[in-house]
Amino acid sequence: MFLRNTGKDRRALEKKQVRRMTPQRKTILAVLRQDNAHPSADEIYDLVRKRLPSVSLGTIYRNLELLSGSGEIQKLAIGGTIKRYDWNPKKHYHIRCLRCGRVDDAPIAPLKQLENELYGATIYTIIGHTLEFEGLCPACSKQAEPV
Numbered sequence: 001m002f003l004r005n006t007g008k009d010r011r012a013l014e015k016k017q018v019r020r021m022t023p024q025r026k027t028i029l030a031v032l033r034q035d036n037a038h039p040s041a042d043e044i045y046d047l048v049r050k051r052l053p054s055v056s057l058g059t060i061y062r063n064l065e066l067l068s069g070s071g072e073i074q075k076l077a078i079g080g081t082i083k084r085y086d087w088n089p090k091k092h093y094h095i096r097c098l099r100c101g102r103v104d105d106a107p108i109a110p111l112k113q114l115e116n117e118l119y120g121a122t123i124y125t126i127i128g129h130t131l132e133f134e135g136l137c138p139a140c141s142k143q144a145e146p147v
Helices: 007-019 023-034 041-051 057-069 112-119 138-144
Strands: 074-076 084-086 094-097 103-105 132-135
Touching (some): 023 041
């Protein structure tokens, strides 16, 4: 008998795999919590290598996928740029600098009412939404100001 592999089954397996907290996963989580800049996998790799010099880029990618798949961290696909990672898995919004690419948390609460309104107005099953703000970070704003 074959069992169908559903997304729910995959998440349960990923959570089980993440429960075994390896030194690499501990270090990745520590780096993410320490660096609130929403780093890319390559940036995380550089930071983790300072603590674990023998870690490979493949190990970083595999662990980031496991951690994001299990809901421990959040994978961000912001503005068509490279994927970034956020230690906070709870629903929240981000703001991205159009000049340097810096990403920060947007200081507003998620708009649950928006999903609720759309729920009754469409035949789609709403499972979430993303909202990204764009602007200039403080450093880029200073550079843009006339001297």
